[in-house]
Amino acid sequence: MQTHDAPLAPARIGILLREWRAARRLSQLDLALDAELSARHLSYIETGKAQPSREVLGRLAQALDMPLRERNALLVAAGYAPHYPESALGAPDMARIEQAIALMLRQQEPYPAFLLNRYWDIVAANGAALRLNRFLLDGRDSPHRNMLRHVFDPQDLRAVLVNHEEVASDLLGHLHALVASSPGDAKARALLDEVLAYPGVPPHWRRRQPGAAPAPLLSTVFRNNGQELRFFSTITTFGTPRDVTLDELHIESCFPLDEATAAFCQALARPE
Incomplete structure (x- = not known):
């Protein structure tokens, strides 16, 4: 009927x-x-x-x-049933995937690694990421669990991110691309509006730059209490996913760009 x-x-x-x-x-x-x-x-x-x-x-x-x-x-x-399941992390069907994710995060020690969804929400992080965050925020907890808010909020990591303009511009380019490629995604549009409302956003960042190619290697440089830390990041996605949740997840792994950063992360991991 x-x-x-x-x-x-x-x-x-x-x-x-x-x-x-x-x-x-x-x-x-x-x-x-x-x-x-x-x-x-x-x-x-x-x-x-x-x-x-x-x-x-x-x-x-x-x-x-x-x-x-x-x-x-x-x-x-079109009136058809959905084809792809959406299983929450923690569901029995995702147990092996969760084990694999936990192993990948642990293997990245003593360097930071994050599990992120399509909105750059931090779904999980390894101990190195938590230790680094506490150092950069002078022991404070971050007010956010989202990578974009970390970078754009003056009360968060933005204050210690030396190459903020480079990193923020790259992340915003990805967010603009998500909004453009998923016209019906109201959450992505709301996140874009929120990020653009932070102080100090240049006017030209409010417009998508269709011809701009993402940087082949994005580096992040932090400086706090006289300590400079330099990282580059790699992204791991899950090949040929058959589940909506898995399709929207990726792991960002950070690697030291110099010996000083590597030594600091190793020292930070040692028990006091």
């Missing part, structure tokens, strides 16, 4: 596909070719004249490189 909302589904699908095409800078013909559809068929889907099958939606989502959460949203908009 159809509900009164059923006729709205094709229109919603069309809106979503047009938003994602614009975000990916694809013409209707480009997307049709990538998804192995005729341009006419895609046009009919976008205008609500044709109801796409699950298989066609899967090909479109693949061609648009949509995150798993957004693929589920596309299916739901």
